[in-house]
Amino acid sequence: MNPPSLPGDPLRTTKKITWCPSCPDNMILESSQKAIESLIKQGHKRESFAMTCGVGCHGKIFDYLNISGLYGLHGRAIPLAIGIKLGNPNLNVIAFAGDGDTYSEGMAHFIHACRFNPDITLIVFDNQSFSLTTGQATPTSQLGFKTKSEPLGEFNQPLNPIHLALSANATFVARCNARDLDHTQQTIEAAIKHKGFSFVEVIQDCMVFNLETNGKDDRMYKIPKPQKLSRALKLARQFDYNQSETKIPLGIFYQTHRNTLYEEWPQLQNLKKKRISWKQLKR
Numbered sequence: 001m002n003p004p005s006l007p008g009d010p011l012r013t014t015k016k017i018t019w020c021p022s023c024p025d026n027m028i029l030e031s032s033q034k035a036i037e038s039l040i041k042q043g044h045k046r047e048s049f050a051m052t053c054g055v056g057c058h059g060k061i062f063d064y065l066n067i068s069g070l071y072g073l074h075g076r077a078i079p080l081a082i083g084i085k086l087g088n089p090n091l092n093v094i095a096f097a098g099d100g101d102t103y104s105e106g107m108a109h110f111i112h113a114c115r116f117n118p119d120i121t122l123i124v125f126d127n128q129s130f131s132l133t134t135g136q137a138t139p140t141s142q143l144g145f146k147t148k149s150e151p152l153g154e155f156n157q158p159l160n161p162i163h164l165a166l167s168a169n170a171t172f173v174a175r176c177n178a179r180d181l182d183h184t185q186q187t188i189e190a191a192i193k194h195k196g197f198s199f200v201e202v203i204q205d206c207m208v209f210n211l212e213t214n215g216k217d218d219r220m221y222k223i224p225k226p227q228k229l230s231r232a233l234k235l236a237r238q239f240d241y242n243q244s245e246t247k248i249p250l251g252i253f254y255q256t257h258r259n260t261l262y263e264e265w266p267q268l269q270n271l272k273k274k275r276i277s278w279k280q281l282k283r
């Protein structure tokens, strides 16, 4: 059962927001909520949305967005989302996760989700830092990032999640800037509508940790539409997550269609056809 909603705002709980003031997590909450509201206006039921979260600052969205779901372990938002989708393939399932969460603890799930193409949406809050645990380096932190646990600076090259997702055959790959609320909302909406695994990386500042990587907005520009895979891979390489002057492309890099996980399973196709979950299936 959902908790009480804010008066006049059914998609928001009454829980007090404890993110830092001006943290872009607030903006990602807003864009995600607006995307869901828009889909509800287009005929989706609020009950058809479910979410999962990993552990981190981002995971608090679970307390604020008033849709059903499961709050998971660190790195496990994706398998939980796949589980929910297998239980009821009629749901729109959104996994909210952090960069540490997804690309460190949850990396195997991320790669295999790109391959298996479950019909779920992954939204990664990428602040290039393990922020809830006071700012250690994640796989997308820039070279040289000095932390309490790495006083000499990060010496590993950052991972490029956009390039990785494309290489692992993801069917929808996008990047947004948390501060650009309209673009983030539109991209999340397109991602939820996509049939298959949709991955949206939202670049955000952290107001407390890894400050040197903040304020990249001037370097960002928008790709007008999804590109061919070869071009998308090239565009993905423009930004390598290090400190530099390179441009940072935003938008849907690539979108294609192939059978999703449930389409490969006759049992799930049956549930989808009857618009029911396993629980409602008469055996």
Ligand SMILES: Cc1ncc(C[n+]2csc(CCOP(=O)(O)OP(=O)(O)O)c2C)c(N)n1
Pocket: 054, 055, 056, 057, 058, 059, 074, 097, 098, 099, 100, 101, 102, 105, 125, 127, 129, 130, 131, 132, 133, 138
């Ligand atoms: C398996 C496991 N490893 C480590 C932790 C400790 N831990 C909790 S939150 C967190 C940082 C989360 O960072 P990120 O996913 O980037 O999210 P952010 O806080 O930046 O939003 C860590 C390392 C944990 N809870 N479980």
